Amino acid sequence: MSQSGLITMNHMTHIQQLNPNAVALCSLGRWIASRHWVPATGGNFSIRQDENTALVTASGRDKGELSPQDLLPVSWQQEELFSPLGKPSAETALHAQLYQLDPAIKVVLHTHSVAATVFSRIISTEQYFFSGYEMQKAITGVTSHEQSLPLAIFDNTQNIPALAQQVKHCWQTKPLNFGLLVRGHGLYVWGYSLEQAKRHLEGWEFLINCELERIKLTGKP
Amino acid sequence: MSQSGLITMNHMTHIQQLNPNAVALCSLGRWIASRHWVPATGGNFSIRQDENTALVTASGRDKGELSPQDLLPVSWQQEELFSPLGKPSAETALHAQLYQLDPAIKVVLHTHSVAATVFSRIISTEQYFFSGYEMQKAITGVTSHEQSLPLAIFDNTQNIPALAQQVKHCWQTKPLNFGLLVRGHGLYVWGYSLEQAKRHLEGWEFLINCELERIKLTGKP
Amino acid sequence: MSQSGLITMNHMTHIQQLNPNAVALCSLGRWIASRHWVPATGGNFSIRQDENTALVTASGRDKGELSPQDLLPVSWQQEELFSPLGKPSAETALHAQLYQLDPAIKVVLHTHSVAATVFSRIISTEQYFFSGYEMQKAITGVTSHEQSLPLAIFDNTQNIPALAQQVKHCWQTKPLNFGLLVRGHGLYVWGYSLEQAKRHLEGWEFLINCELERIKLTGKP
Amino acid sequence: MSQSGLITMNHMTHIQQLNPNAVALCSLGRWIASRHWVPATGGNFSIRQDENTALVTASGRDKGELSPQDLLPVSWQQEELFSPLGKPSAETALHAQLYQLDPAIKVVLHTHSVAATVFSRIISTEQYFFSGYEMQKAITGVTSHEQSLPLAIFDNTQNIPALAQQVKHCWQTKPLNFGLLVRGHGLYVWGYSLEQAKRHLEGWEFLINCELERIKLTGKP
Numbered sequence: 064m065s066q067s068g069l070i071t072m073n074h075m076t077h078i079q080q081l082n083p084n085a086v087a088l089c090s091l092g093r094w095i096a097s098r099h100w101v102p103a104t105g106g107n108f109s110i111r112q113d114e115n116t117a118l119v120t121a122s123g124r125d126k127g128e129l130s131p132q133d134l135l136p137v138s139w140q141q142e143e144l145f146s147p148l149g150k151p152s153a154e155t156a157l158h159a160q161l162y163q164l165d166p167a168i169k170v171v172l173h174t175h176s177v178a179a180t181v182f183s184r185i186i187s188t189e190q191y192f193f194s195g196y197e198m199q200k201a202i203t204g205v206t207s208h209e210q211s212l213p214l215a216i217f218d219n220t221q222n223i224p225a226l227a228q229q230v231k232h233c234w235q236t237k238p239l240n241f242g243l244l245v246r247g248h249g250l251y252v253w254g255y256s257l258e259q260a261k262r263h264l265e266g267w268e269f270l271i272n273c274e275l276e277r278i279k280l281t282g283k284p
Numbered sequence: 285m286s287q288s289g290l291i292t293m294n295h296m297t298h299i300q301q302l303n304p305n306a307v308a309l310c311s312l313g314r315w316i317a318s319r320h321w322v323p324a325t326g327g328n329f330s331i332r333q334d335e336n337t338a339l340v341t342a343s344g345r346d347k348g349e350l351s352p353q354d355l356l357p358v359s360w361q362q363e364e365l366f367s368p369l370g371k372p373s374a375e376t377a378l379h380a381q382l383y384q385l386d387p388a389i390k391v392v393l394h395t396h397s398v399a400a401t402v403f404s405r406i407i408s409t410e411q412y413f414f415s416g417y418e419m420q421k422a423i424t425g426v427t428s429h430e431q432s433l434p435l436a437i438f439d440n441t442q443n444i445p446a447l448a449q450q451v452k453h454c455w456q457t458k459p460l461n462f463g464l465l466v467r468g469h470g471l472y473v474w475g476y477s478l479e480q481a482k483r484h485l486e487g488w489e490f491l492i493n494c495e496l497e498r499i500k501l502t503g504k505p
Numbered sequence: 506m507s508q509s510g511l512i513t514m515n516h517m518t519h520i521q522q523l524n525p526n527a528v529a530l531c532s533l534g535r536w537i538a539s540r541h542w543v544p545a546t547g548g549n550f551s552i553r554q555d556e557n558t559a560l561v562t563a564s565g566r567d568k569g570e571l572s573p574q575d576l577l578p579v580s581w582q583q584e585e586l587f588s589p590l591g592k593p594s595a596e597t598a599l600h601a602q603l604y605q606l607d608p609a610i611k612v613v614l615h616t617h618s619v620a621a622t623v624f625s626r627i628i629s630t631e632q633y634f635f636s637g638y639e640m641q642k643a644i645t646g647v648t649s650h651e652q653s654l655p656l657a658i659f660d661n662t663q664n665i666p667a668l669a670q671q672v673k674h675c676w677q678t679k680p681l682n683f684g685l686l687v688r689g690h691g692l693y694v695w696g697y698s699l700e701q702a703k704r705h706l707e708g709w710e711f712l713i714n715c716e717l718e719r720i721k722l723t724g725k726p
Numbered sequence: 727m728s729q730s731g732l733i734t735m736n737h738m739t740h741i742q743q744l745n746p747n748a749v750a751l752c753s754l755g756r757w758i759a760s761r762h763w764v765p766a767t768g769g770n771f772s773i774r775q776d777e778n779t780a781l782v783t784a785s786g787r788d789k790g791e792l793s794p795q796d797l798l799p800v801s802w803q804q805e806e807l808f809s810p811l812g813k814p815s816a817e818t819a820l821h822a823q824l825y826q827l828d829p830a831i832k833v834v835l836h837t838h839s840v841a842a843t844v845f846s847r848i849i850s851t852e853q854y855f856f857s858g859y860e861m862q863k864a865i866t867g868v869t870s871h872e873q874s875l876p877l878a879i880f881d882n883t884q885n886i887p888a889l890a891q892q893v894k895h896c897w898q899t900k901p902l903n904f905g906l907l908v909r910g911h912g913l914y915v916w917g918y919s920l921e922q923a924k925r926h927l928e929g930w931e932f933l934i935n936c937e938l939e940r941i942k943l944t945g946k947p
Contacts, residue, residue, distance in 0.1 A: 197469035248860035418690035486545035639911035707766035
């Protein structure tokens with residue numbers, strides 16, 4: 064990296080340490096790690112800075128030790144990603160896609176819990192419908208346990224831009240309800256604030272865990 | 285909110301920060317959150333102040349970060365609820381009903397564990413009978429594992445006043461044993477002190493978890 | 506209680522706060538509570554002081570907040586128990602029985618985990634044999650996973666002196682391997698030191714958990 | 727032990743307390759204990775010092791309280807082990823074997839989780855193939871969930887040098903992927919750095935847990 068690149072990185076790191084968004088995202092990230100939902104350096108988190116920019120966790124960091132210097136600024140223009148500090152991780156493309164689909168999205172969280180991963184594999188359909196749970200109301204817009212709440216499941220691929228395109232296509236035809244599963248991979252949730260994104264994460268994890276337990280107990284998927 | 289409303293709120297918040305009941309309820313609430321029994325801002329807790337008043341958690345607060353300013357004073361008169369700081373959350377009606385049914389009740393805890401939620405769905409009857417567990421003695425009044433200990437299960441509804449009426453009706457015909465389940469929703473427990481309410485919560489959670497594990501192992505509900 | 510009784514209690518409490526055995530047992534007890542193995546004030550712990558005396562947890566204390574003033578000195582003479590501070594809890598009789606059966610026992614731990622409780626109910630025999638687990642070597646005297654390691658299971662009763670007699674009778678005919686289950690009730694472990702009793706507790710809990718998982722996975726008890 | 731032996735031990739202990747490798751391994755070890763993956767003083771950890779020497783945990787220590795004085799320096803020459811502070815524990819032979827098989831290995835971790843132990847018993851083959859999990863990429867060298875990732879399983883034995891020979895033999899014929907199971911015993915993982923060994927541990931534990939849950943849910947091993 065060039066001398067000017069190093070200066071930029073130090074400068075940006077300094078800015079991020081003082082950035083309340085960065086500090087709050089890292090605090091939430093460490094809490095998520097304490098739940099064992101991002102093991103083995105897996106998962107990634109981001110928080111929007113402005114219309115075309117977000118801070119995104121650098122790949123390979125232990126999420127239990129997350130601090131502002133582990134966040135990279137990333138900008139986007141359609142499918143193109145730019146980062147002054149080097150090539151952002153592949154999965155950033157899905158974060159950028161979500162930020163472009165809804166300008167109100169402030170935070171995107173991608174996690175790898177055992178429950179979400181297993182659930183996404185035992186369900187072979189493109190959507191799973193939750194009903195009868197009061198906890199469905201944790202998802203913004205849901206007002207009753209009597210509604211049927213779909214969660215979309217996409218097949219996994221190492222081609223993240225292609226996955227991002229599928230999500231965009233899906234977004235236009237059926238509601239995504241602030242969350243989606245990637246099969247054998249994990250969960251993405253988002254929200255209009257850090258608090259809302261955390262609530263959606265806990266809500267979806269709860270619903271998925273309940274259905275897994277129910278299937279174990281009754282034998283009926 | 286009017287200027288005088290703001291003054292009232294600041295004044296009340298100040299009082300609650302110094303109120304040992306409020307401090308102790310928040311401490312118990314954070315412990316309950318650490319058990320993952322109130323995820324996604326779910327659940328609510330209350331502590332009686334006098335015959336017709338309790339402090340109740342405001343809806344939508346992260347229970348892992350509960351502090352006295354998250355508690356609202358609520359008064360009741362039959363089915364009517366009053367709060368100087370605005371409209372209390374719907375579920376407060378069930379807390380108020382319990383306080384009116386037994387003047388010795390000091391604390392009500394409403395939680396959303398995966399175990400209690402799933403258990404309430406796989407059991408389709410109005411009551412479930414626990415027997416053979418020493419832990420039944422955690423519930424006040426139980427003296428032997430040989431007794432049969434019923435736990436009532438009510439169907440979920442978004443009409444909390446109607447649910448409160450059903451609980452009142454049930455109270456007069458069969459014992460509730462310091463706890464009840466709402467199907468697909470969660471657990472309510474209560475006690476004559478904070479310590480007793482916590483013991484009832486842990487006791488019922490333990491018994492429910494044991495039965496779920498037993499059903500998984502033996503296949504027999 | 507008489508004036509002299511109060512003086513005795515204050516005096517004893519003072520002694521226990523300075524007693525390294527009491528401090529160490531409380532520290533272990535809080536760790537056990539953090540594992541959720543003594544919920545709802547259940548369980549009890551003791552540490553031997555001399556041939557005929559031990560410090561025992563007073564009944565009804567939250568084990569997550571255990572401190573030396575929650576320990577009571579208890580002496581025994583055959584089946585008779587004496588405590589200068591009042592009537593000890595019923596289960597103390599089983600602790601005293603174990604201390605009399607082997608003068609080398611220093612610590613007795615009685616816990617109520619979901620796993621041990623459920624395991625003791627799904628197994629209907631008087632003993633369960635563990636084999637093929639390296640962890641069997643956590644139990645003092647075991648040198649190979651190829652040995653068959655029995656764990657005795659006694660039916661629960663509210664008559665603790667009768668249970669203590671059964672344990673004494675069993676002790677003379679078959680090895681107890683530093684642990685026993687009471688059906689639907691919980692686990693007792695003991696050891697010649699605090700460290701050894703903790704190791705026996707973790708070892709037996711591990712073995713029981715493994716067998717429960719194995720049964721769930723294979724359907725074979 | 728001779729006077730000079732005591733001097734050596736104090737001297738070595740002092741060196742280890744200042745050794746950043748020792749401090750970092752103990753920190754990781756306590757984290758592993760907090761996950762309940764080394765219960766009942768089970769498991770052992772090591773970190774390479776030079777070509778023929780590593781620091782290894784002394785047997786019988788509570789891994790939740792690990793500190794540098796619990797580490798012993800051990801050297802090897804083929805199958806022979808040497809330690810200035812006495813006879814190293816039997817399982818050290820497998821650590822030494824791994825260090826000799828790949829000079830880039832820096833850290834070896836041996837753990838005893840319930841999941842790994844049970845998994846190793848319900849699978850009766852010499853290898854188990856994981857596929858379809860994004861988390862497979864946590865294992866160094868894996869680039870896609872579409873690869874089939876084998877984990878070797880060796881039968882348990884109290885003859886650790888014989889087991890070390892089997893691992894050496896296996897190493898030359900099929901890839902070990904930075905981990906192996908010993909049946910009914912536990913998991914060994916290794917890495918070229920502490921961070922990588924931790925990632926391999928979390929990755930393998932995650933994959934094993936996912937497969938166990940999948941088998942419980944679908945009944946298909």
